[in-house]
Amino acid sequence: MRKVSRLSRFNVASLALGLAFLYLPILILVIYSFNASRLVTVWGGWSLRWYHEFFNDRAMIEAAWMSLRVAVSSATIATLIGTLAAVALSRGERFRGRTLFSGMLYAPLVMPEVITGLSLLLLFVALNAERGFWTVTIAHTTLTMCFVAVVVQSRLGSLDRSLEEAAMDLGCDPMRAFVAVTLPLIAPAIVAGWMLAFTLSLDDLVIASFTTGPGSATLPIRIYSEVRLGVKPEINAICTLVIALIAVVIVIASLASKLSSSQGESAAPL
Amino acid sequence: MTDELPGTDAIAEAVGERQFAAGEPLLRIDGVAKTFGTFRAVDGVSLDIKAGEFFALLGPSGCGKTTLLRMLAGFEAPDQGRILLGGKDIAQALPHERPINMMFQNYALFPHLSVRDNIAFGLKRAGMARADIATRVAEMVALVKLDGLEKRKPDQLSGGQRQRVALARALARRPQLLLLDEPLAALDKKLRESTQGELMELQRRLGMTFIIVTHDQEEAMTMASRIGVMRDGKLAQVASPRGLYEAPRSRWIAEFVGDVNLFDAESKLRDGHRLVIGTRDAGPLVVAEPREPFGEVRLSVAIRPEKVKLSRRGPVREAGHGTAINQLDGVIADICYLGGTTTYKVKLDAGGMLQASVANSARLDVDAYSLNQPVVAWFTPDDCVVLPS
Numbered sequence: 001m002r003k004v005s006r007l008s009r010f011n012v013a014s015l016a017l018g019l020a021f022l023y024l025p026i027l028i029l030v031i032y033s034f035n036a037s038r039l040v041t042v043w044g045g046w047s048l049r050w051y052h053e054f055f056n057d058r059a060m061i062e063a064a065w066m067s068l069r070v071a072v073s074s075a076t077i078a079t080l081i082g083t084l085a086a087v088a089l090s091r092g093e094r095f096r097g098r099t100l101f102s103g104m105l106y107a108p109l110v111m112p113e114v115i116t117g118l119s120l121l122l123l124f125v126a127l128n129a130e131r132g133f134w135t136v137t138i139a140h141t142t143l144t145m146c147f148v149a150v151v152v153q154s155r156l157g158s159l160d161r162s163l164e165e166a167a168m169d170l171g172c173d174p175m176r177a178f179v180a181v182t183l184p185l186i187a188p189a190i191v192a193g194w195m196l197a198f199t200l201s202l203d204d205l206v207i208a209s210f211t212t213g214p215g216s217a218t219l220p221i222r223i224y225s226e227v228r229l230g231v232k233p234e235i236n237a238i239c240t241l242v243i244a245l246i247a248v249v250i251v252i253a254s255l256a257s258k259l260s261s262s263q264g265e266s267a268a269p270l
Numbered sequence: 271m272t273d274e275l276p277g278t279d280a281i282a283e284a285v286g287e288r289q290f291a292a293g294e295p296l297l298r299i300d301g302v303a304k305t306f307g308t309f310r311a312v313d314g315v316s317l318d319i320k321a322g323e324f325f326a327l328l329g330p331s332g333c334g335k336t337t338l339l340r341m342l343a344g345f346e347a348p349d350q351g352r353i354l355l356g357g358k359d360i361a362q363a364l365p366h367e368r369p370i371n372m373m374f375q376n377y378a379l380f381p382h383l384s385v386r387d388n389i390a391f392g393l394k395r396a397g398m399a400r401a402d403i404a405t406r407v408a409e410m411v412a413l414v415k416l417d418g419l420e421k422r423k424p425d426q427l428s429g430g431q432r433q434r435v436a437l438a439r440a441l442a443r444r445p446q447l448l449l450l451d452e453p454l455a456a457l458d459k460k461l462r463e464s465t466q467g468e469l470m471e472l473q474r475r476l477g478m479t480f481i482i483v484t485h486d487q488e489e490a491m492t493m494a495s496r497i498g499v500m501r502d503g504k505l506a507q508v509a510s511p512r513g514l515y516e517a518p519r520s521r522w523i524a525e526f527v528g529d530v531n532l533f534d535a536e537s538k539l540r541d542g543h544r545l546v547i548g549t550r551d552a553g554p555l556v557v558a559e560p561r562e563p564f565g566e567v568r569l570s571v572a573i574r575p576e577k578v579k580l581s582r583r584g585p586v587r588e589a590g591h592g593t594a595i596n597q598l599d600g601v602i603a604d605i606c607y608l609g610g611t612t613t614y615k616v617k618l619d620a621g622g623m624l625q626a627s628v629a630n631s632a633r634l635d636v637d638a639y640s641l642n643q644p645v646v647a648w649f650t651p652d653d654c655v656v657l658p659s
Contacts, residue, residue, distance in 0.1 A: 160376065160378060162374045162375075162376060162378040163378050163380060163381075165343075165345055165365070165372075165374070165378065166372075166374055166378035166379075166380070166439075167380075167391070168344075168345075168364070168365040168366050169343060169344075169365050169366070169370075169371055169372050169392075169440075170366075170371065170391050170392030170395055170439070170443065171366045171392050171395030171396055171443070172366055172395055173364065173366055174364075176395075180391075181380055184382045185381065185382060
């Protein structure tokens, strides 16, 4: 018997082409990160030399540490605020201007980053805030909060309201009903939102370069300024590590969402 | 929010602890109204429900029956009127402050919890001891015959099993009043019928008060001891199933509950203690004097199809129908065989159509009529109901 779901030759070719388009540059970067040669484009055999170099590069390590701290804190704050906003917009009573509010929440999704960055810079200057870790964190929270809100709100929208009503009927006050029933059911979306915020923050160059101050460069800023002086093979090693980190995060996220979807209802959109 | 409502906890305590004897007045709905925007969903409904009753709210979709139920559960607050449970006004109390539980139309089972935890949910909230919860859950599981499925999640259950879990969860807290919102709508016909029987049995055994909302008049007739028919936010009639079917109060109710033949009245003539009503489609019909005088409103005569008997028309009229009863000549225009009964449509010589439902009491069709066969349709004056149009 023929398998119904077998891929045709055309499908295989288009899949291969698409994947190559997406991953070939990354693959080359990863391979060259193990290059022994000092020249980026010349292959000189396998080596872990550039990883070693990176771990001894204090400025680079500091930038990476800065990036991680910013990503974790801004993702956490953004998840908190974004979830609250999503709950308010989809569960609160209908108030005047509700549509306007939800529209305004989504605006940063399509706002050019240069504008977000510049406006935040102006704000921080006006407030006379010292630019550094906190300004970048706040800026990244602004950027990523709307992504969290979108993810969580779509999950809330697909959730049956009568579940909360059933919880109230069975003796929960509204707050309790939310914690006991709604929160566990939207947890996968909250986790997914956090991961999204984390990777967006880790990846951001434009907004960070507007809002950071001297001595507190994030990893992308550091890499960018190094590359302007010429690509060092060390950069390849750093990028490979970042890719590995993000891959791990994404695998965990999809496993978490698969696990929770096997417990009931559909998986969170990721 | 509880602070604004002094005494709501006291209500829950007082009513929750007290067991009402069957027949005692339990719930009084007094002039309750609810408006959504400009739409008056419930328009001044008053109703008394006694403890131990199985009451059905019946009506087409959009008639306000679900809104009324949601006000009883506390998900909507009435704009006007009072809801008295055991003498205390609970109209503004929140859902968790009422000794009332509801079974939702889509069951609303918590997908992240097992069957056991779903049933135990309300008991945990009530602060029951662990051991007592375990006992009660086991009791409920046995009651709705879910043994062996306690550890399953809702999405691993069939529709019928989910319905049972929802029922067990709503019953677990032993509410004074159980509300059921279209509880059988999602089940297929066979399962629905057996579940109807089980629900009735359960209600009798527990002696609990049930209020069920349904759009299915057969379901309401089968299960409920009393039915309230709702239309456009108002209670059109409250009666026993028999009262509703045999003595509907309006033409609309007669048409909504079961099948009916309706003839518009054109004239009215008193003949002793009988009334002769002239109709355009069926000629003059002798009817029993209505219990209440109608005055000068337009009237209709209603006859249920199963009250109409058919006889062969021939040179010698068959015995069994005298002269005082209504005899209408016609020919069979349509035959609809339904297994237990056959519905004949008779084209009357007077012009109208008359439906007659005849029980197929014999397996061989010696009694059956054929298409275009001339027949006499007859019924007694007492089988006719005179209704205001």
